[in-house]
Amino acid sequence: MVHTRGLRVPLVDLDGTALRTDRYELTMLQAALRSGTAERRAVFEVFARSLPAGRRYGVVAGTGRLLDAIEAFRFDAAELEFLTANGIVDEPTARWLETYRFTGSVRGYAEGECYFPDSPVLTVEGTFAEAVLLETLVLSVLNHDCAIASAASRMVRAAQDRPIIEMGSRRTHEEAAVAAARAAYIAGFTTTSNLQAGRRYGVPTAGTSAHAFTLLHDSERHAFEAQLASLGASTTLLVDTYDVERAVRTAVELAGTSLGAVRIDSGDLGTVATETRALLDSLGATGTRIVVTGDLDEYGIAALAATPVDGYGVGTSLVTGSGAPTASLVYKLVARSDGPEPDAPMRAVAKRSTGKPTRGGRKTAVRRIDGHGTARTEEICTGEPASGARDRVLQVPLVENGEIVGREPLRAARDRHARALDELPPTAHQLSRGEPAIPTEFTEGGPRP
Structure with missing residues (x-):
């Protein structure tokens, strides 16, 4: 063990995902356990208030990695010893964490899909206690991978069907390099120089x-x-x-x-x-x-x-998001129950913070498609939306009752992204600064449980 500012930390990092989180997730958990609110049902929503300046769309990436990380999110004996020995959580909270397993549900935009400001990219439902612990992990995966895929998509369009090799491994963290290669492949890059991405995810390699x-x-x-x-x-x-x-x-x-x-x-x-x-x-x-x-x-x-x-190789700009290294996604509580009982009524909750307000309520997203097959609006509904024959309901099941149900081959996300791009209006593919390719509209739908 070594000592850093009073904390005892192991010399070797652990392989689990549970400690890849911020301390305040655990302090909130401890306080909620004491107040009796930890078991209230809660709905958290992941969205971006805006796209990076001048961008016309964002790309969802990292979903597959996130599902693996949620499945591995457990607190082992060594991790619990670290938390209690350093006064991060008390013994009752450690006992609760000892049996932690996410048993809730996750819905989200399918990987490779495009998103826009306020799109509910991911919805996490469960008890407050088990859902709040996932915040940092969710955001660290999605903010990185969505940023990389969004930049990569623009590069692929600019290349006009000429192949691009991803070669940014020497310009970023060693694990970020693997994730970046995966995200770039979803967005249309042909190959990567990173062998771990080839071994772990099946991304074709070249060099x-x-x-x-x-x-x-x-x-x-x-x-x-x-x-x-x-x-x-x-x-x-x-x-x-x-x-x-x-x-x-x-x-x-x-x-x-x-x-x-x-x-x-x-x-x-x-x-x-x-x-x-x-x-x-x-x-x-x-x-x-x-x-x-x-x-x-x-x-x-x-x-x-x-x-x-005939072809391009891109490194630094790709792994840094071409000037936008984060997708600026946030994870916000939008609904919670009045009590811990399973049938306790749910109520919408929202922030009123200056410059950072949120919209309460569990939401559904529909992409409205016109008669020519072109997307016209991103409709965000706080109830059950009405959708036409051409419209697409965007969220799909990813986790149900704690079980992963949304895994798919990486190629499926790559193919989906190509289809999603073809659906956008021509302005989406302009590199000049401009507004999002389609507007986001909020509506009230029918009742939801």
Whole structure:
């Protein structure tokens, strides 16, 4: 054990998810247990008051990771010892936590779906005690993954069907890198450089060599020969270590006209790509692709749309949300019962805080679709909504009575995102600053239990 500001903490982090939370979740629990309000039924809602400045839509990602984390949310003996030894919770609260298991229900937008301001991205229902403990975990997963997927979606649209590799692992926390690769794949990235994302989530992986490999050898020619001998002519050769033109000529000389691709990582990418395409064609390597990397974001990708670039690699901008590293989602209590009895009436509750008000009541969301198959409004209803034949009710069951029911293959989320994007009006895909692609409207529906 080591001591940090009076707290005794283990030298090695634990694998569970229960302590990936804020202390005040547990102090609220302890106080609620003492006051007799802990067992009141509660409804928490996850939403964003607004999108990042200028963005037209957000993308739901992280749901699959969150379901795994909720299932693993348990307090073991070592964790409880840490909590009690450091005075974070008292013994009665520790005994309650010892048998903790989320037994409530979760509904939410399916992963890959688009969302807008005030969309009820996730609804968590259970006792106050068991639902409040999930707040920090829910927000840490969804705020990160939604931010990454939202940025990735814009990049994919800017690429206009050209493939993009995610390569941001060296620019973020090691676990965030794995989550980012997963979120980017949902949004349409083709591959990732991160092997853990490949192993854990099945995201296709890709990668060949860095400049260090070229510098290791006595000459660029020797480096290319070694890579071709190992990976074959279909590989991608990095051609900007010294002189691009000379490297391209050497690459084609060694690999022949069947060389898979060349990568350019520096300089004026548009100009260099145009010159490289002309050179490759003159050498007969008309099928050799050109991949560009180097501090690209959605704007840089869009600027290369008219150039002969065949693919992109994106790192830093992707894993930092391209200027919006959080989705700014919040987790707010919107309804609670008057007592602990299962049949106690529910009442809507809401904050009146200046600048941070909330709308009370359990909500349902419907995306209104016109006769052309285009989304027109995001309707948020505090009762049971009326929906037309083309409209889509957006929330789906994820957890029922504590059991995970919403798991699905990652490919399903990726396909869903493509469909959701196609449904949005054309303005959604503009990179210029603007309002959300569709407005959010609040209505009163029929009664709900």
